[in-house]
Amino acid sequence: MLLTAADNFSTPLVGRWTSSSMFVLADSGSSLVVSRRGGFARLLAMDFVSQPDMEAMHRGTDPLFPPQVPVERVMDFEGRLESWRHQWAEGGAIPLADFGELIATSVERALRTAGTSLDRIARVVHNGFNQDPLGVFLLDPLGLDAGRGTWELNRRIGHASVSDFAIGLEHLWTTGQVGPGDQVLVLGFTTGMEAACAVLEITGAPGDGPGARPAPASGSRGDL
Helix, strand or coil: CEEEEEECCCCCCECCCCCCCCCCECCEEEEEECECCCCCEEEEEEEEEECHHHCHHHHCCCCCCCCCCCCCCCECHHHHHHHHHHHHHCCCCCCCCCHHHHHHHHHHHHHHHHCCCHHHEEEEECCCCCHHHHHHHHHHHHCCCHHHCCHHHHHHHCECCCHHHHHHHHHHHHCCCCCCCCEEEEEEEECCCEEEEEEEEECCCCCCCHHHCCCCCCCCCEEC
8 A cells, every 4th residue: 555645835825834833834745655565664553533523623613514614825824823712811712622631542552452562662753843832742642852752853844744654664664763673653633633553563674675574474454
């Protein structure tokens, strides 16, 4: 199976630098091949979680239904959040929940399915967010520091949308920061609010030929 992703934010309707205080947007393209014939990493487990009550935080106060006439406007996550802050200040309810706790629960399920634990995870590949949201939503709920993640790479690239995870995984593997036997947690979230995680085991070293890589173990979910 071939998985591909690409984003180009060079449009007047997206402020690369100003759409959100959580990230700076980066153009990107990525691809992964998932196969049962072996590869550099083995997929051990996956888990997904959604918190639809928080969806409106990234939509703003515009009604979801009935559908509105399409209007071209600049993507502005900060403005949408500010509209909720005003409503809160006036005594209204806002769509808040502890999404970090929900993500931590999802990670716990994935680790349990994989038969492993967080202390056995060598590194974490995550969204290319700024340090504050990265800590609040992903690292702090798991008790992890930035050194376990890919912040040093992300801070030079920005938020490359869904390609964050392919870029981060490739970087850790090709630079030798993870090697055969190491377990990697791939973890991220997006608007909606939705989150997903995957537990991988590195099975090959950079430069290994296809014949030198170990064959998939019996019952494995798939290899990259």
